[in-house]
Amino acid sequence: VDAGPITTAPTDGGVTDGGVLVPFIVELRLTAQRIDDLSNERLDVTVEPPSLFRVDLDLLNDDQVAVEAQRLSLILAATMGDAGIVDGGTAPDAGGSSGPVGMTDAGVSIDDELWDAQLALDRAREQFLALPAAKRIALLDRHGERQREAEEAGAGGTDAERRAKRAAQERAKSLEEAKQADTASLRLVAEERARLNGVQELQAKYDHGLQRADKELSAHVDEAIEWGAKVIELVEKLKRGEAAPAQADLLYDMLTPRLKLAREDLARAIAALSQAGKDAPSAGPSRLADLDAKVDQTQAAALHQEVDEEHRRLRDRAVELAWQRAEILNRKMESLRHARLALLPFLSAGQDSSLAGLGAPGIAQATEETRLALVKIHFHGRATTRWVAKLVGGQRDRSAAVGAALTTGKVLLILIVFAGWRRYLRRRVQHWRVAARDRRGGKGALRASHWEAWVSLLLRVRRPLEWLLLFALVLWLVGPDVSARLEVRLLWLICGWVLGGRLVVGVLDELLARQSFLSRRETETSKLRLRSLRLVARVTVMLGLTLALTDELVGAGTIYRWVTWLCWLVALPVGALILRWWRPTVFKRLETRQHHSATAHWVLSHRQGWTRMVATLLGSTYVFGVALARLLQSAFGRFDVTRRLLAYWFRREISRKAGEDDQQAPLEDIDELHYAAFAPDQPSSEVLPAIDDQVRARLDTALVERRGQLIALVGERGSGKSTLLAELADRCDGALSIKCPPGGLDEFREALGQALGLGEAATDPAIRRRLTERGSAVVLIDDVHRLVRSRIGGLEALDGALALLGVDQVQDRTWVVTVDAVTWRYVQRARGAQPVFDEVVRLEPWPESRIAQLLRNRSKALGIEPSFARLLTEDPIDELERNALLERAETNYYRLLWDYAGGNPAVALWFWRESLRLAGETEHVVQLFEAPVTDDLEGLPDHALFVLRAIVQIDRASSDDVLAATKLPDPRVREALRYARLRGYLEVVEDRYWVSWAWFRAITRVLHRRHLLGGGPA
Structure with a gap:
C-alpha cells in the first residue's frame, strides 16, 4: 500500500467511525514513510533510525537483523498468501473477528484501514532489513554523518547567539568594574552599563527567537504546496478513471482537520497582531539622570542609544514578522480551502450527501465554513486598516505616495463631475421627455414615439446605471492594488447585485409597459406589475447576493448548496403570492374576451374550489404567454423575414375572423373621385418619403x-x-x-x-x-x-x-x-x-414605415380617416385596449400591404384603394384586400409566359413589338394576348399592352420563379 509522502502526523487527525483518521493509523503510515526516507538518505536528522523499528533490535547486529527480516517475511507471506489476500488487499473477516468497528462512506471499515497501515509498515521494515549488510550499514553511517554535519553547522551559533554571548561577557566585565569602582558615581555608571548589557543579551535572544520563527514560516508554505500537489495528482487520476471516489473521500477527510488547524492558527495570529513587538526588550529610563555632570557618562549614553535603536528595530521586525505570519497562514488556509473544494465534485455519493445534508456532518461543515469566513473577513479588515494607516502616515515610499495622491485627485474629480452630470442629465432628460411628447404624431395617438420610449427608459434606469458606471470607473482608476482587496470585491458584489436588480426591474417594467395597453398611465395593472417585479427582484438579489458572497468567502461548499436549495424553497411561496395578487386581473382578462379557447374555458370554470390555484397558474401562463408573444413580435418585427411572417399570420387571422363574423353590415364602394385619387399613376404633390x-x-x-x-x-x-x-x-x-x-x-x-x-x-x-x-x-x-x-x-x-x-x-x-x-x-x-x-x-x-407614411399622407390629403375596426383579431376589454388594438391592426395591415407589394408604392396604393369601403355615408372602413390567385397564371404554357415577359420588359408594347421580342408565331402571340386581356392580366391603351396594377406583382413573381426575369423576386 502506498501510504503517500506523509511528513507530519496530525494533532487531531486519524479515522474515527465518522471517517476521520485516528492518530495510531497516521503514526503507522508516518513510520513507514520515514523508513523509506532513511533508505533514500533524506530522513530528518532529528529522527534516530532505531526508533523506527523494535526497541530491542540492534540495527548493527547482522544476526538480529536477519532474524527480524525473516520473521517479517514469513508474516507477510502467510498473511498475503495463506489468507488469500493479494498485494495491496485488505484483511479478511476472520471467524474470530468481531467484524468491522465502523464503515466509512466509501465502504472501507476502520479495521481495513488499520490493517493496511500495519501491512505497509511491516513491508517497509522488511524491505530495509533485507538489504545487504554493507548497504544497510552505509545508510546508517550516512545518516550519522548528516546528523554530525548539522550539529557542527550549529556549533558556532547564529549571529544573534554570538551577540548574546558577547553581551553576557560585557555585562560580566561591567559588573566587575562596578565592584572595583573608587566612587559611588563610577560604580553607578558601571552598573548602568551592566544593566544595558543585560538588555542587549535579552535583545539578542529575542532576535534569535524572531529568526527561528521566520524560518518556521516556510514550513506552512511547504505544507500548503504539498497538499495542493496531492490534490492535483488525485484529481488527474480521478479524471482518467485511475482512482476511486473512496480515495477522494480519504484525502478530503485528511484535509478537513488541517484546514481547521490552519484557520485556528490564523485566528491566533490575528489576535497576536495587537501585541506584536510590545514584548521586545527595551532600555527603559536611564538611571544616570541625577548623576553629577562631571562624571564621564559617554559610554553609558552611547550604549543606551544603541539599545534604544535595537529596541525599535526589534519592535518593527516583530510587527512585520507577525503580519508575515498572518499573511502566510491566510494563504495557507486559502490554499487548503481551494484544494478541498477541488475534491468536492469527485466525492462518493454518500460522502457528498452527508456534507450537503442537514445532518451532523453537514452542520459541522457549515459551522466550520462560517468560522472560516469570519476569520477571513477579520484578517482582511485588519490588513486594510494597516494599509490605509501606512498610506496616510506616509510609511510607504515616496513614489507610491505621489501615485496615491494623484489617484485620489482623479477620484475626487470624477465625483465632482458625477455630481454635476447628475443634475444636468436630470434636467436634460426631463426636457427631452417634454419635447418627445410634443412631437408625438397621430391624432389621439395612444403609444409613445420611439424617441419618447427611449427617453422614458433612460429615466427609469438612469440612477442605478449612473452609480454602476461610477463604481466601475472608480475601480478602474484606483488600480488593482485597491480593487483586488477583499473588502472592495465584496462592496462591488453588493453594489452590483443591488443596483443591477434595480436596473433590471426598470428595464423590464418599461419594456412590458411599452407593450401594455395601459402603458404610460398609473393604473392598477401597471402598479401590480411593478410590485411583482420588485418582489421577485428583491428575493433574487437577496439569494443571489448570498450565493455570490458565499462563493467569494468560502467557495461552493455546504452553505452554498444550502442557499441553492433555499432558492427553490423560496420560489414556491413567492410564486404563490404573485399568483394571488394577479388572480383577479387574470380572470378579468379572460372574462372580457368574447372568443375563448379551451384553456380559457377550463380556467374560468375552475375559479372556485381546490383547483383554483391550478386554474390561476394556468390562466396566468396563458395571459402572460400572449403578452410575451406580443413582446417578441415587437422586438423582432424590424427584420424583414419576421415582418413577412407576421403579415402572413395577420392575413390568416383576419380571414378566419371574417368567416366567423358573417352578420356584419354590408359595405359600399368609395366614390369615383376618391378612387381615382388613389390611382398609382396619379401625380403626387408631396415630397417622396422613400428617396434616400x-x-x-x-x-x-x-x-x-x-x-x-x-x-x-x-x-x-x-x-x-x-x-x-x-x-x-x-x-x-x-x-x-x-x-x-x-x-x-x-x-x-x-x-x-x-x-x-x-x-x-x-x-x-x-x-x-x-x-x-x-x-x-x-x-x-x-x-x-x-x-x-x-x-x-x-x-x-x-x-x-x-x-x-x-x-x-x-x-x-x-x-x-x-x-x-x-x-x-x-x-x-x-x-x-x-x-x-x-x-x-x-x-x-420602399421600407414598411415609408409605405405606411405614403398611405397615411395620401388618405389625409383626401380627408379620409380610415377605420380598422373590422380588422381586429381580439375583443377589447375597454376603450383604451380598443384604441391599442386598432393601432396594432393599422400597423399590421400596412405591413401586409408592404409585404405583398414587395416595397412597391404604386402596387401598395392600388390595393389600398381596393381595401377602402364605405360604411354609411362618411365612414371609410378598411377590409382585407383580395390578392390575385395565381393558380391559372402558374399553369400558363411557356409561350404565354414569354408574351407576358416581353410586355413587362417593353412597357406599353404593341403586338408587333411582342412578335419581334418573342420570335413566336403570330397566332400564338395573338392568342396569348387575347387570353391575358380577358383574365385581366393586361390593359390596352392606344393599342398598346401593359400589365395591370392588380396583376403586376403576381405576374412578376411568377416570372421570377420561372427564371424568365433577371434578378430576384420582390
Missing part, C-alpha cells in the same frame, strides 16, 4: 456641377422614378423635361421637337441648334427604357436618342434619365452600365 437623403445629395451635386454627366435613375415600375424626376424639374429653373413615348426613336424625336417648340416634323440639326440656343443646364427624360428592345440591335434607338441630344458633345449640361429595372438588366448584359451612363442611382424597394 444620400440619393438626393448625389443628384443635387450632379445638377450643380454641370460636368456633362449622363445619370440613370433605375427602379422598378411604380417605384417613384417619374415623381422624383418631376421634383427635380420643379427645383431646376429652365430644365427641359421630356416623357419618352412608347413608339421608339421616331416618336421620341417628335416629342423632343414639340418640347423645344419646333413641331413634330423637326429635323435633327434643328433640334440640336434649338438645344444649344435654349441653353438648358439640365435635361430630364422619363421612361427611356421604352427605347430599348430585347433583341439583337435593341439599343439602337437609345443610342440614336443620346446622339440627338448631343450627350457626347456638350460638356456643361447634365442629363437625367429614368430606366425600368427589368430593362436595365438587359442594358447591363448587352453593354455594361458605365460605358453608357456616368452614374447610376438605384431606387430600392
Whole structure:
C-alpha cells in the first residue's frame, strides 16, 4: 500500500467511525514513510533510525537483523498468501473477528484501514532489513554523518547567539568594574552599563527567537504546496478513471482537520497582531539622570542609544514578522480551502450527501465554513486598516505616495463631475421627455414615439446605471492594488447585485409597459406589475447576493448548496403570492374576451374550489404567454423575414375572423373621385418619403456641377422614378423635361421637337441648334427604357436618342434619365452600365414605415380617416385596449400591404384603394384586400409566359413589338394576348399592352420563379 509522502502526523487527525483518521493509523503510515526516507538518505536528522523499528533490535547486529527480516517475511507471506489476500488487499473477516468497528462512506471499515497501515509498515521494515549488510550499514553511517554535519553547522551559533554571548561577557566585565569602582558615581555608571548589557543579551535572544520563527514560516508554505500537489495528482487520476471516489473521500477527510488547524492558527495570529513587538526588550529610563555632570557618562549614553535603536528595530521586525505570519497562514488556509473544494465534485455519493445534508456532518461543515469566513473577513479588515494607516502616515515610499495622491485627485474629480452630470442629465432628460411628447404624431395617438420610449427608459434606469458606471470607473482608476482587496470585491458584489436588480426591474417594467395597453398611465395593472417585479427582484438579489458572497468567502461548499436549495424553497411561496395578487386581473382578462379557447374555458370554470390555484397558474401562463408573444413580435418585427411572417399570420387571422363574423353590415364602394385619387399613376404633390437623403445629395451635386454627366435613375415600375424626376424639374429653373413615348426613336424625336417648340416634323440639326440656343443646364427624360428592345440591335434607338441630344458633345449640361429595372438588366448584359451612363442611382424597394407614411399622407390629403375596426383579431376589454388594438391592426395591415407589394408604392396604393369601403355615408372602413390567385397564371404554357415577359420588359408594347421580342408565331402571340386581356392580366391603351396594377406583382413573381426575369423576386 502506498501510504503517500506523509511528513507530519496530525494533532487531531486519524479515522474515527465518522471517517476521520485516528492518530495510531497516521503514526503507522508516518513510520513507514520515514523508513523509506532513511533508505533514500533524506530522513530528518532529528529522527534516530532505531526508533523506527523494535526497541530491542540492534540495527548493527547482522544476526538480529536477519532474524527480524525473516520473521517479517514469513508474516507477510502467510498473511498475503495463506489468507488469500493479494498485494495491496485488505484483511479478511476472520471467524474470530468481531467484524468491522465502523464503515466509512466509501465502504472501507476502520479495521481495513488499520490493517493496511500495519501491512505497509511491516513491508517497509522488511524491505530495509533485507538489504545487504554493507548497504544497510552505509545508510546508517550516512545518516550519522548528516546528523554530525548539522550539529557542527550549529556549533558556532547564529549571529544573534554570538551577540548574546558577547553581551553576557560585557555585562560580566561591567559588573566587575562596578565592584572595583573608587566612587559611588563610577560604580553607578558601571552598573548602568551592566544593566544595558543585560538588555542587549535579552535583545539578542529575542532576535534569535524572531529568526527561528521566520524560518518556521516556510514550513506552512511547504505544507500548503504539498497538499495542493496531492490534490492535483488525485484529481488527474480521478479524471482518467485511475482512482476511486473512496480515495477522494480519504484525502478530503485528511484535509478537513488541517484546514481547521490552519484557520485556528490564523485566528491566533490575528489576535497576536495587537501585541506584536510590545514584548521586545527595551532600555527603559536611564538611571544616570541625577548623576553629577562631571562624571564621564559617554559610554553609558552611547550604549543606551544603541539599545534604544535595537529596541525599535526589534519592535518593527516583530510587527512585520507577525503580519508575515498572518499573511502566510491566510494563504495557507486559502490554499487548503481551494484544494478541498477541488475534491468536492469527485466525492462518493454518500460522502457528498452527508456534507450537503442537514445532518451532523453537514452542520459541522457549515459551522466550520462560517468560522472560516469570519476569520477571513477579520484578517482582511485588519490588513486594510494597516494599509490605509501606512498610506496616510506616509510609511510607504515616496513614489507610491505621489501615485496615491494623484489617484485620489482623479477620484475626487470624477465625483465632482458625477455630481454635476447628475443634475444636468436630470434636467436634460426631463426636457427631452417634454419635447418627445410634443412631437408625438397621430391624432389621439395612444403609444409613445420611439424617441419618447427611449427617453422614458433612460429615466427609469438612469440612477442605478449612473452609480454602476461610477463604481466601475472608480475601480478602474484606483488600480488593482485597491480593487483586488477583499473588502472592495465584496462592496462591488453588493453594489452590483443591488443596483443591477434595480436596473433590471426598470428595464423590464418599461419594456412590458411599452407593450401594455395601459402603458404610460398609473393604473392598477401597471402598479401590480411593478410590485411583482420588485418582489421577485428583491428575493433574487437577496439569494443571489448570498450565493455570490458565499462563493467569494468560502467557495461552493455546504452553505452554498444550502442557499441553492433555499432558492427553490423560496420560489414556491413567492410564486404563490404573485399568483394571488394577479388572480383577479387574470380572470378579468379572460372574462372580457368574447372568443375563448379551451384553456380559457377550463380556467374560468375552475375559479372556485381546490383547483383554483391550478386554474390561476394556468390562466396566468396563458395571459402572460400572449403578452410575451406580443413582446417578441415587437422586438423582432424590424427584420424583414419576421415582418413577412407576421403579415402572413395577420392575413390568416383576419380571414378566419371574417368567416366567423358573417352578420356584419354590408359595405359600399368609395366614390369615383376618391378612387381615382388613389390611382398609382396619379401625380403626387408631396415630397417622396422613400428617396434616400444620400440619393438626393448625389443628384443635387450632379445638377450643380454641370460636368456633362449622363445619370440613370433605375427602379422598378411604380417605384417613384417619374415623381422624383418631376421634383427635380420643379427645383431646376429652365430644365427641359421630356416623357419618352412608347413608339421608339421616331416618336421620341417628335416629342423632343414639340418640347423645344419646333413641331413634330423637326429635323435633327434643328433640334440640336434649338438645344444649344435654349441653353438648358439640365435635361430630364422619363421612361427611356421604352427605347430599348430585347433583341439583337435593341439599343439602337437609345443610342440614336443620346446622339440627338448631343450627350457626347456638350460638356456643361447634365442629363437625367429614368430606366425600368427589368430593362436595365438587359442594358447591363448587352453593354455594361458605365460605358453608357456616368452614374447610376438605384431606387430600392420602399421600407414598411415609408409605405405606411405614403398611405397615411395620401388618405389625409383626401380627408379620409380610415377605420380598422373590422380588422381586429381580439375583443377589447375597454376603450383604451380598443384604441391599442386598432393601432396594432393599422400597423399590421400596412405591413401586409408592404409585404405583398414587395416595397412597391404604386402596387401598395392600388390595393389600398381596393381595401377602402364605405360604411354609411362618411365612414371609410378598411377590409382585407383580395390578392390575385395565381393558380391559372402558374399553369400558363411557356409561350404565354414569354408574351407576358416581353410586355413587362417593353412597357406599353404593341403586338408587333411582342412578335419581334418573342420570335413566336403570330397566332400564338395573338392568342396569348387575347387570353391575358380577358383574365385581366393586361390593359390596352392606344393599342398598346401593359400589365395591370392588380396583376403586376403576381405576374412578376411568377416570372421570377420561372427564371424568365433577371434578378430576384420582390
